[in-house]
Amino acid sequence: MYPDWPESTADLGPLPQCPGPKLEPFNFQGPQKIEFLEILGEGQHAIVFKVKMLGQIYALKVFRWIYDYDWLFFGEFINRQTPEGLLALYNYVEPFNAECRAFGRLREAGCEDLAVRCFGYVLLDEDHERTMMTQFDLNKWSFNGDIEDAGYIDNEEQRLVYPGKNGRPPPFRCIVKAFGNAFDEDEGDVLRPGLARQLLRSVIKLQKLGILDTDVAIRQVIDNKLGDFSTSITLPHFITNPELNRHLTPAMIESMERQTFVICVNDYLAFDSMIETWNDEYGRDKGRLSIQAFPEGRGCRHKPRSAEKAGGTDIKGFCAPVRS
Numbered sequence: 001m002y003p004d005w006p007e008s009t010a011d012l013g014p015l016p017q018c019p020g021p022k023l024e025p026f027n028f029q030g031p032q033k034i035e036f037l038e039i040l041g042e043g044q045h046a047i048v049f050k051v052k053m054l055g056q057i058y059a060l061k062v063f064r065w066i067y068d069y070d071w072l073f074f075g076e077f078i079n080r081q082t083p084e085g086l087l088a089l090y091n092y093v094e095p096f097n098a099e100c101r102a103f104g105r106l107r108e109a110g111c112e113d114l115a116v117r118c119f120g121y122v123l124l125d126e127d128h129e130r131t132m133m134t135q136f137d138l139n140k141w142s143f144n145g146d147i148e149d150a151g152y153i154d155n156e157e158q159r160l161v162y163p164g165k166n167g168r169p170p171p172f173r174c175i176v177k178a179f180g181n182a183f184d185e186d187e188g189d190v191l192r193p194g195l196a197r198q199l200l201r202s203v204i205k206l207q208k209l210g211i212l213d214t215d216v217a218i219r220q221v222i223d224n225k226l227g228d229f230s231t232s233i234t235l236p237h238f239i240t241n242p243e244l245n246r247h248l249t250p251a252m253i254e255s256m257e258r259q260t261f262v263i264c265v266n267d268y269l270a271f272d273s274m275i276e277t278w279n280d281e282y283g284r285d286k287g288r289l290s291i292q293a294f295p296e297g298r299g300c301r302h303k304p305r306s307a308e309k310a311g312g313t314d315i316k317g318f319c320a321p322v323r324s
């Protein structure tokens with residue numbers, strides 16, 4: 001299921017292998033060569049390194065092996081009996097694939113300037129995996145599951161749950177992005193009206209391009225742009241096109257229709273929430289912002305909707321069918 005070890009660059013095709021946008025491999029113009037320089041940061045889904053490749057500095061996002069039951073909260077629907085049931089989810093909602101699809105859409109639409117630039121994916125070869133692990137004193141648990149569960153060695157090693165050929169653990173999946181400055185209020189970065197307006201315009205444009213759930217938050221801003229799409233939903237997707245996944249029941253489909261609406265609204269609520277938080281923490285010293293997605297902000301005074309209030313389903317997931 002995970003991409004297997006390529007025998008040559010000819011084995012590297014666009015990913016993920018499902019209908020919709022895809023990301024091309026990074027072109028090393030020869031054998032893979034990566035110089036790891038430092039860790040830039042980490043999040044739920046990945047550890048991000050500053051690297052040098054072909055004489056240029058990039059940010060290399062190395063994805064964790066997120067537990068399948070955590071794939072956008074779809075885990076409990078995984079039909080483990082058939083590889084096809086798993087793939088129907090994996091290709092769309094597993095964080096590496098979700099991010100490949102969003103960047104693939106930006107590229108095919110000629111809108112790459114809307115977000116942090118992406119230069120393709122990389123499957124780390126064995127030598128580079130060894131270098132990365134030893135140079136930064138990482139181990140297999142550093143990448144297992146999400147950031148909260150990563151260190152618990154009593155959990156199963158997700159990387160081995162779906163091994164490649166001959167039972168070998170599959171290669172690490174990475175995405176190459178432009179190296180930039182992460183927004184940091186502690187370093188004096190200020191959320192100015194111009195930046196706030198630009199971010200709101202980006203959310204609107206991303207939705208028009210069929211990229212939803214873009215995790216709008218100030219911590220995501222790199223060089224004044226959004227660029228973390230590891231939980232995003234890019235159309236066509238089984239959430240909006242249930243015919244793409246024949247394992248869905250009518251109750252799930254009904255639930256997903258409602259959730260699609262909630263997710264679209266939530267991108268804007270997240271924007272208003274970001275502004276409100278900024279105003280609360282820095283408004284007095286650095287100037288209050290009045291830019292809002294909804295009239296009066298926060299969805300006409302509605303807070304982002306919680307799971308139960310959204311109709312018995314989780315806000316980001318679609319786990320519980322509304323009627324069952």
Ligand SMILES: Nc1ncnc2c1ncn2[C@@H]1O[C@H](COP(=O)(O)OP(=O)(O)OP(=O)(O)O)[C@@H](O)[C@H]1O
Nearest residue numbers: 040041042043044045046048059178179180182228
């Ligand atoms: N292009 C970049 N240039 C510089 N630093 C970066 C870049 N991309 C990511 N980082 C740093 O790495 C951190 C983690 O990256 P990112 O948000 O993409 O990971 P994630 O696991 O998807 O996060 P989340 O938990 O928010 O989903 C960022 O907060 C930022 O500090």
